Amino acid sequence: MLPISVGEDIGEMMHHNAPRCTITLHKAPFMSSNLYIPKICKHCGNAFTARTTVTKYCGDTCAKKAYKARKRKDKIQATLDADMKQKNEVVEVHNPNAVNNKDFLSVTEASQLIGVSRWTIQRMIQQGRLKAVPFGRKRIVARWQIENLFN
Numbered sequence: 691m692l693p694i695s696v697g698e699d700i701g702e703m704m705h706h707n708a709p710r711c712t713i714t715l716h717k718a719p720f721m722s723s724n725l726y727i728p729k730i731c732k733h734c735g736n737a738f739t740a741r742t743t744v745t746k747y748c749g750d751t752c753a754k755k756a757y758k759a760r761k762r763k764d765k766i767q768a769t770l771d772a773d774m775k776q777k778n779e780v781v782e783v784h785n786p787n788a789v790n791n792k793d794f795l796s797v798t799e800a801s802q803l804i805g806v807s808r809w810t811i812q813r814m815i816q817q818g819r820l821k822a823v824p825f826g827r828k829r830i831v832a833r834w835q836i837e838n839l840f841n
């Protein structure tokens with residue numbers, strides 16, 4: 691009975707010791723080093739002693755709070771970015787200068803540019819005061835012609 695019992699004990703010990711050994715080896719560089727680094731918590735500003743060079747916070751609570759604060763900041767920034775983007779798009783769509791930046795205008799755009807009705811432009815084309823070039827189904831008026839009216 692004795693050899694069997696001893697053998698069982700050794701087996702048990704080895705079985706239990708093996709994983710513990712592995713853990714110790716893995717944690718050795720962090721836990722068993724005698725690092726005591728005086729640091730200031732990045733969240734609450736309290737002084738604390740860090741055991742690793744990468745520790746930024748005095749404890750889990752601060753680490754979690756800082757993480758949440760960072761997330762919140764990211765979210766606010768994302769919202770701001772989205773707002774800015776939306777604003778820019780609106781400006782583009784309602785840009786009152788859109789017509790002013792074109793060199794060639796449709797009859798409608800030409801009428802918008804000088805603030806008259808389309809029919810006024812049509813009449814001016816018929817009278818020969820504006821030269822319109824057929825462009826597909828539309829007629830295009832060169833912008834300089836409209837500016838010439840005022841010279």
Ligand SMILES: [Zn+2]
Nearest residue numbers: 731734748752
């Ligand atoms: Zn802290």
